[in-house]
Amino acid sequence: MSDPSSAKLWIQHIRRMFISRLRFKRWTTTFTLVLFLLFVTVILMSRLPSSIDSGKRSRHVNPKFAVIEDRGKEEPKHAGLQGNSNNNDLSLDEPVIEGIGVKSNKVNSDDGPWKGHYGDRFAWYDDSKLGNFEPRDVKPTGRPGDEGKDFRIEDEKDVDLNQVQQLKNEYGMNIAASDRIPMDRSIPDLRLEECRSWNYGEEDLPTASVVIVFHNEGFSTLMRTVHSVLLRSPRRYLREVVLVDDYSDKDPLHSHLDEYIKKAWGQWRASWNSTAYGDKEGREGETITEKSHKVKLVRNQERLGLINSRTRGAKEAVGEVVVFLDAHCEVSYNWLTPLLAPIAKNPKTLTVPIIDGIDSENFHYRPVYSRADQHYKGIWEWGMYYKELEVDMKEHLKTHKVSEPYDAPTHAGGLFAVQRKYFMDLGGYDPGLLVWGGENFELSFKVWQCGGRLQWVPCSRVGHIYRAFMPYTFGSLAKKRQGPLIITNYKRVIEVWWDEPYKEYFYTREPLARYYDAGDIRSQLAIRDRLKCKSFDWFMENVGKDVYKHFPRLPHNVKWGEVRNLVADQCLDTGSSNPPQTVHLTTCHSQGGHQLFRLNAEGQLGVGERCIEATKKSMTLAYCKLGTVDGPWSYDAETQELKNNNVVTLCLEYLEDSGAVHLNTCTGEDNQKWIWKEIHPRKHG
Numbered sequence: 001m002s003d004p005s006s007a008k009l010w011i012q013h014i015r016r017m018f019i020s021r022l023r024f025k026r027w028t029t030t031f032t033l034v035l036f037l038l039f040v041t042v043i044l045m046s047r048l049p050s051s052i053d054s055g056k057r058s059r060h061v062n063p064k065f066a067v068i069e070d071r072g073k074e075e076p077k078h079a080g081l082q083g084n085s086n087n088n089d090l091s092l093d094e095p096v097i098e099g100i101g102v103k104s105n106k107v108n109s110d111d112g113p114w115k116g117h118y119g120d121r122f123a124w125y126d127d128s129k130l131g132n133f134e135p136r137d138v139k140p141t142g143r144p145g146d147e148g149k150d151f152r153i154e155d156e157k158d159v160d161l162n163q164v165q166q167l168k169n170e171y172g173m174n175i176a177a178s179d180r181i182p183m184d185r186s187i188p189d190l191r192l193e194e195c196r197s198w199n200y201g202e203e204d205l206p207t208a209s210v211v212i213v214f215h216n217e218g219f220s221t222l223m224r225t226v227h228s229v230l231l232r233s234p235r236r237y238l239r240e241v242v243l244v245d246d247y248s249d250k251d252p253l254h255s256h257l258d259e260y261i262k263k264a265w266g267q268w269r270a271s272w273n274s275t276a277y278g279d280k281e282g283r284e285g286e287t288i289t290e291k292s293h294k295v296k297l298v299r300n301q302e303r304l305g306l307i308n309s310r311t312r313g314a315k316e317a318v319g320e321v322v323v324f325l326d327a328h329c330e331v332s333y334n335w336l337t338p339l340l341a342p343i344a345k346n347p348k349t350l351t352v353p354i355i356d357g358i359d360s361e362n363f364h365y366r367p368v369y370s371r372a373d374q375h376y377k378g379i380w381e382w383g384m385y386y387k388e389l390e391v392d393m394k395e396h397l398k399t400h401k402v403s404e405p406y407d408a409p410t411h412a413g414g415l416f417a418v419q420r421k422y423f424m425d426l427g428g429y430d431p432g433l434l435v436w437g438g439e440n441f442e443l444s445f446k447v448w449q450c451g452g453r454l455q456w457v458p459c460s461r462v463g464h465i466y467r468a469f470m471p472y473t474f475g476s477l478a479k480k481r482q483g484p485l486i487i488t489n490y491k492r493v494i495e496v497w498w499d500e501p502y503k504e505y506f507y508t509r510e511p512l513a514r515y516y517d518a519g520d521i522r523s524q525l526a527i528r529d530r531l532k533c534k535s536f537d538w539f540m541e542n543v544g545k546d547v548y549k550h551f552p553r554l555p556h557n558v559k560w561g562e563v564r565n566l567v568a569d570q571c572l573d574t575g576s577s578n579p580p581q582t583v584h585l586t587t588c589h590s591q592g593g594h595q596l597f598r599l600n601a602e603g604q605l606g607v608g609e610r611c612i613e614a615t616k617k618s619m620t621l622a623y624c625k626l627g628t629v630d631g632p633w634s635y636d637a638e639t640q641e642l643k644n645n646n647v648v649t650l651c652l653e654y655l656e657d658s659g660a661v662h663l664n665t666c667t668g669e670d671n672q673k674w675i676w677k678e679i680h681p682r683k684h685g
């Protein structure tokens, strides 16, 4: 190593070796890289087209099947259910694309405004600036009811309190107070902060007709509903407001209404050029003084009821989407576009806004739900009472921003948006449903089972006045059918859309319904058949699974009917359906209602949707523990004892002295004997 030349050679040798090695290495690297890129290209070619133009396709071609959101659970994929080709669910595609350093949103920037992880060309999230339809106007303050504050008319000076009360009795809400609140009052923006960062695809959104059915509605609350829609909907997408008068007989709803419409908005116009409507970007709503020519009034020549009036409204409408609203609402800021975007993406989607509450006494606008970041979804108990269930937010947040739309089995019914053509293809509402009740279920089951989906949209909020009571009757419509109207509507719905064993759960919970006349359902079954709708089993498995969390499958009744005490010769009666109530004995009336008891195979004793509890002091109507269908009760047909096996076995006893019903040690005496009798409503010819 002391020889400098040999050292030089050595160095040269090493260098050469290193270089050739490097060359070799570079060659293999290049080769690997080329192979890798080839591989990547193949993958990209096979995957990208479907994800990029998925939106377009689903807009122009009705997707054949509902897409059930893959939320990372091992839910069985059903034949015909496509995993991602029609889906916006980026989470399915992203890992592959991200792994090779190509962002999905950069691949083809001409295709649409893809701005990040959340969203697609119909709706995308970008918190660097205000969303493209966010209101930029100043919200008025200081007038009665502004900012959604309560307005206490009794504190005003020139008020005839008798008249105020009279109007309250007439309308079920404080119309005198409403009359003094400006039509364009401001309301609080109760949306999630995120909602202000959502953008909606301006070229893709459909036009909407807002359909409002009314019957003897308060004039100012009805008009404020219409004004709020015109003020807070982008004019380019609001095609019209269709008012359907369901045969009102109250004065102001006749010539006064005609005049008001003409004066406020001018004659409705059939011609439509969206760009001619104000702001060329179509973002802003109307001003309060503007004549938009967008309000159309149609009147029924006889009472049709809410359900059939809505169908009429949809037929009269000309917009691509119909949005149904109650006649006493105030829509919130940027409420419309979030409802339209999911429909633009998949025309078989029915979208539902989140409901805020407006006080019927003072019109205070406030949230119904205590937390904006906890979502709810509509479900039912087996007697078809509408219920809501908390959405599993952990699960939701795995794949969605908190403000994104989410699937729900059903909804409350009053407010929703649906593509008009799709609604009509589904046959609208079942025309055999009378007046009110069950139509929300009918449409929800129909949509889900026949290939569509139903989503609740957190960024769309609509205030709704919850009335103190319903100020009108069903009138002659109630006479059209035997049995209580609402329950017969329910029966119709479950007879069409449910299968066994689910139908049986309904009849278990509502035993009298078995005897009611649901009318002819053949045309509805034909729709189910024609549209090749899926089974109710499929629905429960894929959409309604969570229902069981609160309302498990019902064990059959071992006994049901009225329960008569042998000594008293009177029947158990809860007196009311609102717990807590002391159960007492009264004359047996064989009408069901508060005397219709049910004992199921697992020992739960119930009346309506409630449960019966008892102690040594009393027997009470209580809330059932959610998620349970069992209980401590049993009936011994031989001894006629109604037993409670909670800790020790006790018998239900009637105390002649006090008239009380309570538990006591079993004695075998007659005052502990109970006779069940099923009630069968008389059938009329």
Ligand SMILES: [Mn+2]
Residues within 6 Å of the ligand: 326, 327, 328, 414, 464, 465
């Ligand atoms: Mn209502």
